[in-house]
Amino acid sequence: MEKIANRVSTIKGSAIREIFKVLANGNIISFAGGAPDPALFPADLMSDLAAGILKNEGALALSYGITEGYNPLKEEIIKRLKRQNIISENDNFIITTGGQQVIDLAAKSLVNEFDKVVVEDPSFIGGLNSFRSYNAILIPAPVLDDGLDLDYLEEKILKKEKIKLLYTIPTFQNPSGITMSLEKRKNLLDLAEKYDFLILEDNPYGELRFMGEDIPTIKSLDKLGRVIYAGSLSKVLSPGLRIGFCAADKNILEKMIVCKQVSDVHTPVLNQMLAHRVLCSMDFDKHIQKAQKLYGEKCAHMLACMDKYFPQGVKYTRPEGGIFIWVDLKKDIDTKELLKVAVERGVAFVPGATCMVDIEKPSNKLRLNYSLSTFEQIEKGIKILAEIL
Amino acid sequence: MEKIANRVSTIKGSAIREIFKVLANGNIISFAGGAPDPALFPADLMSDLAAGILKNEGALALSYGITEGYNPLKEEIIKRLKRQNIISENDNFIITTGGQQVIDLAAKSLVNEFDKVVVEDPSFIGGLNSFRSYNAILIPAPVLDDGLDLDYLEEKILKKEKIKLLYTIPTFQNPSGITMSLEKRKNLLDLAEKYDFLILEDNPYGELRFMGEDIPTIKSLDKLGRVIYAGSLSKVLSPGLRIGFCAADKNILEKMIVCKQVSDVHTPVLNQMLAHRVLCSMDFDKHIQKAQKLYGEKCAHMLACMDKYFPQGVKYTRPEGGIFIWVDLKKDIDTKELLKVAVERGVAFVPGATCMVDIEKPSNKLRLNYSLSTFEQIEKGIKILAEIL
Structure with a gap:
């Protein structure tokens, strides 16, 4: 008897999360994830709050x-x-x-x-x-x-x-x-x-x-x-x-x-x-405004670097929010193959095919995330990508 | 078009968790849950540890x-x-x-x-x-x-x-x-x-x-x-x-x-x-030994109370571990109906039918949990159950 249920027999893990695992121990500049900037985490406040919850309401928190x-x-x-x-x-x-x-x-x-x-x-x-x-x-x-x-x-x-x-x-x-x-x-x-x-x-x-x-x-x-x-x-x-x-x-x-x-x-x-x-x-609206400002600056920075370094003909979206830019290379390049070269050069992104319904069909598109990397990493990473392109 | 998928169209929420919701605001002695005794939670230690994690490794803990x-x-x-x-x-x-x-x-x-x-x-x-x-x-x-x-x-x-x-x-x-x-x-x-x-x-x-x-x-x-x-x-x-x-x-x-x-x-x-x-x-083996000892005592206490107060003919298991006793009333009593009476009297248990493949068929069995209640609650609750029986 086939052990695996047919609903999951062909489905594969997220390529993004596989990349994520590799990145966990590397020095790679990752535009691949979809994570917020840890600099925004109110970790000190949360440390105090968690301590208080467990000390004063431990029975509730742990039940x-x-x-x-x-x-x-x-x-x-x-x-x-x-x-x-x-x-x-x-x-x-x-x-x-x-x-x-x-x-x-x-x-x-x-x-x-x-x-x-x-x-x-x-x-x-x-x-x-x-x-x-x-x-x-x-x-x-x-x-x-x-x-x-x-x-x-x-x-x-x-x-x-x-x-x-x-x-x-x-x-x-x-x-x-x-x-x-x-x-x-x-x-x-x-x-x-x-x-x-x-x-x-x-x-x-x-x-x-x-x-x-x-x-x-x-x-x-x-x-x-x-x-x-x-x-x-x-x-x-x-x-x-x-x-x-x-x-x-x-x-x-x-x-x-x-x-x-x-x-x-x-x-x-x-x-x-x-x-x-x-x-x-905390003033959570203010916290979100901080995130908006930071991601707005990072997005503008990444777009400026792309405008400056990317070869002519490459198209990309100019988002008004969120954390992703979608790039269309407009050429006959399989971004899954491109990713291998990019990772060797120290940069990661999400190849377009993994975001499509037909994941097997080669795609000349790719996704870039700007929320996690520093401004320096953004410039360096985009330069490297531009060189490869 | 029918909105709900057929895989869940007839399935109902756990009766136990429904009882649990009612109990959350009552003074009922609950033998219905399956929860450990909060007295065993190392909440103070966990308070210190959580504070340290968020203070020193916040970026990792929150990403x-x-x-x-x-x-x-x-x-x-x-x-x-x-x-x-x-x-x-x-x-x-x-x-x-x-x-x-x-x-x-x-x-x-x-x-x-x-x-x-x-x-x-x-x-x-x-x-x-x-x-x-x-x-x-x-x-x-x-x-x-x-x-x-x-x-x-x-x-x-x-x-x-x-x-x-x-x-x-x-x-x-x-x-x-x-x-x-x-x-x-x-x-x-x-x-x-x-x-x-x-x-x-x-x-x-x-x-x-x-x-x-x-x-x-x-x-x-x-x-x-x-x-x-x-x-x-x-x-x-x-x-x-x-x-x-x-x-x-x-x-x-x-x-x-x-x-x-x-x-x-x-x-x-x-x-x-x-x-x-x-x-x-912490010495986690020692922590578990503490739990074993406490639940052993609670189980023995509940069994002793059942031996003392329950009417003759009622049968129940005598577990060597875990947190549950299974009771067979050996009479033509639907424990779902019995539960309503018991809850009115301030005691809750899990009616047997909810644990069976055929949940509709009336059952004369019931599940008692002894890990959560205090020794006093166990005696009081078993006495009430005995009176109802």
Whole structure:
């Protein structure tokens, strides 16, 4: 008997995370990850807070918690989301073990084997792999400068086949850095209603806008409970804590809770208490403004270096927020092969193919992250990449 | 279109965790949970350790980690498991977000929809629900005084149908408290080889023996890579931290790692570092001996109270370790109905039906936990239960 279940028999680990493992012990300049700058972590404050929690409320922090999440943290995050008009009174809400778990729970709760799920192409590999791991059929839809190509979506997909769910990162998309326009967000909701599908809105970077005007989340425009909203503290506080959250229709969330119960019972209580105390103890809006400023400067610096050093003809996005730039070499170069050369020269990036629905097809695109590296590393790394190109 | 995926359309949340939610704000004596006594948590030590980690290694603790787990913790746990002859050189090993995640990852990686999985009947509801949530077909096998009924297993199940996996808690089983004999463990492995199935050995309570002789784990007897071993720090250190682990054959573990990557990326780094520092900073064997002694005394106390107060004819197990006693009322009483009366009187337990494959069938059995309550609560609670009976 074949030991491995067919839902995961062909799926491979994230190439990005494999690179990450190699990088852990090297001196490589990594534009490959998607991590915030540790310089922004309020580690000293968190040290004091963690000590206090364990000393004064150790029994609570170390015991089992409830699956839906630690109530004070839930309330604190709900307060923030309501202030930003992201969720409404009707939304139910849970804490998850990182934003990735929202995708996983939504995929498991909603998508039958061989159900069709539309995804942006390119998209976040962790999202794509989560759907793949439940034997969903991924249908790629292109991303234009103002987000998902809705004409393509309706004409080439929705008019031809029944889809169950659409997965989108509308704001500072991973990997493209592109943001979907307000008009498109409204039209997408109309399409969801017309063709009866659900939308999973993944928004880990939404608060990291360093330029331009905020655009309402799709969730905030949704009056019919069609949007499952995934948020996270990973990019604005700490990824290692693994605190994400989900706002969704009651009936959907109920099943996601059951799935969470059998997945990890609950998100670690200490981490939830710590996140709660951080949100309450510091001016968190100011903390985010600091991150916006830093990433805005790093992004501008990387773009300036690319403008200066990259050969003519190479195209790239100019994001208004988030942590990624998407590069199109416009030449017949397989960036998977290019990566090997780059790593030898001491620079890493994410080859485009790993972000596509068809991961086997060679891609001349690549993803660059600017949040983690120092300004010096950015200049040095971009110079090296330019030389290779 | 039906919104909810069929794999979870009928599954319900754990009744135990629903009770748990009610209990969170009540004065009820709870024999319903499965939690360790918070008096055993080394909270002061952990307070100091967490403060030190965040102050001195904050960037590491708060950044993304690798999916397989924080290496120093892995090595420390592997060292313990090898000393106890639980794992061998050939086993691969990962850290998980609690022991529950091992079950979930194994179910997802190995079990196709409608594959047959043999489970002990009664068994751990979190395990049963995890298999249910992947549309596995559960086949119940009775548990005798010396563990799983192997004659029944071979004659009534294995000779008739192809099974993929057998899920067992051989040591101080949840909910029965029963331990599988060494001979049966060996014979079960032979059956796995003869009928070609895998064994998921769930062993969260194994170190909590307060009476009798240790029996080798099934994993330690397995020379053919048929056993996936699930362990946890939840019962011996802290459940709220959510640190579990899995030792298994390389090919199986590889797929479980991919599933973990799309589930929660990695177990929170701070928690892993904290667990590592605890294991290194204190005499952990002595800590476990303290737990063994306390739970041995609590178990003896609960049994003495039951012997004294319970009506004649009621039967119950006398475990040599772990945290549960399984009670057979031997009368035509539905313990789900009994629970309502008991909760009104201020005592909670787990009704037997929730631990069975057929959760709808009324059961005259119930599960009692003795690890969490105080000695006074145990006496008071058992007296109340006796009165109701």
